[in-house]
Amino acid sequence: MLDVLPVFEGDERILVRFTLVPGSAFDADAFAALEHSRARVISWDEALEREHDLILTASPKGALRTLSGPRVVLPHGAGFNKALSDEGSPHLPSGLDPHYLLADGEPWAALHALAHGDQLARLAEHCPATAARGAVVGDPSLDRLLGAVAHRESYRSALGTGERRLVVLTSTWGPESLLARRPELPGELLGLLPHDAYQLALVLHPNEYSRTSTFDLSRHLGPALAAGLILARPYEEWAALLVAADAVVTDHGSTALYAAALGRPVVGAYDGRSELIPGSPMARMLAAIPRLCKAGDLVHLLPAAEAQDTRDFADAAFALPGQALHHLRSELYRLLGLQPRDVPVVPPALPRPAAPRRPRAHAVRAEVSGLRVGVERFPPFTSEVVHHLAAEHPEAGHRHLQSASVLWHRAQPASPSPHTSTWTAAGWTARVLDEFPGCRTAAAVLSPERCLVRRRSSEPLSVRIAPCRTDERISRADPAAVVSAVHAWLGAHPQWTPPATITCEIGPLTVGVELSPAGRTDLDYEL
Template structure:
């Protein structure tokens, strides 16, 4: 059996369906790269990553196979000998690509599906009955081998929904809103039209309230290279944005997401099928989007994003319904696709499926961001009951009340400019060294070594924070309570954030508080964290950090 792909994205679709033959020793799985695509550069490396055996194109054309499976009808695919099966290449067939065949949807073009003299198509698997109707409208002959089976890639996402919390834990999202951007490929994509949007969002959205992620179409990665893509996205990546991997990981990130910003690419439909959560359009017209396609239907019914600074208002304007309706227009047999496809493929082969085969594999956990900000412009507002703060990565937004810098994780220039220096606890193994700082010893050292610093905070392994203020005789401990969520969960604040709040409150008073302990409210977004400020005990001041 030969799996034929023209590009990395086509190969990823094939990898999602290969498990339908799981456990069957009668099947030999081979791969080949169909030449002619501008985006084939990453396909072979993807095969190597899964340990597959690849045939050179000339050798592949010289053999005959019991089945040739592809997820795109383009290129010289008819030169491969054997019964051909075409799988869905994407969700909904929403785009028409200029210069490809006729003006039909890419992947449903009769000009590419009708083969005179080439290997015939034994089965054309599609995801929804409307796609068969669109084939028949173009040319009834192209619809004769089409059969509705659903979408195998969606199948994995639907089955993986119970892993949402573990995905968010892997991404280190915490109580933040995970806002994901999705960008298709081509001149009308989000990244081509609004290349500065990720950086602008990173500058606008407070770090303790939002986490950013970006899903980029594999074709765009192939066009640029991952290195070049990361260089172009460097400001947002430095601010902690997650760049989802092109195979499997992107779907895990969509399951973890709380909200989505999309162009006219089909990835948004998978997000909408998994759950009806807020989705906002960043598509501003063009010639590629097909009228009355599922994505067209979705985009005209959801809020439009204007300036990046208006993103919260756009997300609040979303009303449930459009996302679910668009997904239903794109995907039939949700939850059944892989079993249906397994039945059809074995029927083409004339074989009975193995009894113990399992076609469903859950999505893996995504990787966290490569980088996390370690220096913040902290905007602080004194309230009647405490402090409201918003931390943004330094350099991404205007300067705030003070600069908070993580000691040992940032360059000397920012460290010397810090109003608040904070230190996170070292790994347990590191604190067992022969020479280590006590929490108060480090705080006093930091204030001595950096005369411009007003406060030093040592975060203890327990989550407590020892805080020294220049000019105050004794150290304090900042103890933050968890916030009870309405759904029964609890949210924890970053101790560095509440240290900034107490730093701002103490400096606003201009002198040590008259009596301790003192209870304050630390407002971060919609949450209020109760903070107890008290004198540090001797064992807390001597705790190793």
């Protein structure tokens, strides 16, 4: 609904009020986005008492026909791909179901705005009486996505993606959704995908938030969230994640067709039976793309998904890309009996996504070969074979701090208080080794390119991390991953003599690392 309202931009004649049709099982969070946008909300009883010049809805269900005024059913999702057997006419998509579209055998909506000509043909097939009131306008939500593509790097920066591959899981709602059928999949993927090569996000249908609550979802997904899973907030953030994504794993929900319209590689993970409409754009795409049966197969399926152009499937669901608001404005002002203002109509910008939680502990697999070290980091709950546990002090949990062979601490900005007391890097590393007997290496991360590393019974070392440079970009590895590489290399070379230069392979990056006796600048660095 909010994606459509820019059609009235700059028109002081139009006042917008929102109300909630009673009877929805998912009304608990329905007004959260409206509250954030400061929209005016009225009660259903008040809405019934008024005469309205135009009534906009994204769903034909409920007692909408009791409202007074011309009614418009707007595009909702990527076409009509699902049928719900427990309501309306069995095996018919509710968006095309005469049970909802007719009142006493007559259409109650003045306009059915549709995203594609095929949807108009299906409307005529399933509910012929409404076909004359259908119009293909495109999809305003898709246009908002397309308009945000230029911000892809900004979104990835906000997410801290770097050179990693962002894989987005998308789950609709209901018993055949990805989260309902395979609730363990996010955790399984996190336990298998190296943290420095992949970033994982989960997009849920807003009904899932309403049904379960953000509180319970955060509990259910707690271990995955602590391991770095990004859980999209229930409204606009899903779109920013699709723009930022490198690949999408999906059930039969509409979100995947929006991803396909962006040209994102898509892997199917739908194993339901009854909800998907045969022959729909979603069904055709799921039949053609690689299918994820086991979490461990994802890495091997991604190349096949990347080789397949998914935009053809989206073309069967969305027409008139970039033109939806223009066509909608013409149709809506026609119903209002007004001439639109002579101002441009553009989709609103998407907000930048929120920064995700950073993992505070990693199970680290390290392979040392001469002067080269390969490092892969996983959540502590991984089943992968690992070399050591590394944890951030003091943010990691007590159990991980006590068990970690490597403890690191990131330098903080200077306190604004006039009264301060801070550890030096030398003092902190000595203290941590004394306080945690199981720790073998303590590291103060001073900057993205500098660390002070102290091993037990050894002198402190200055560590310099070279960024990866090309003609166009500068990329940096996480210094905490480099600390684990240094820990593994020093353990494999107990008789080494400084200085030394080693090569660390961390995810897609290969960085040079110089080890030398610590200088006074690093020893005295205030943390």
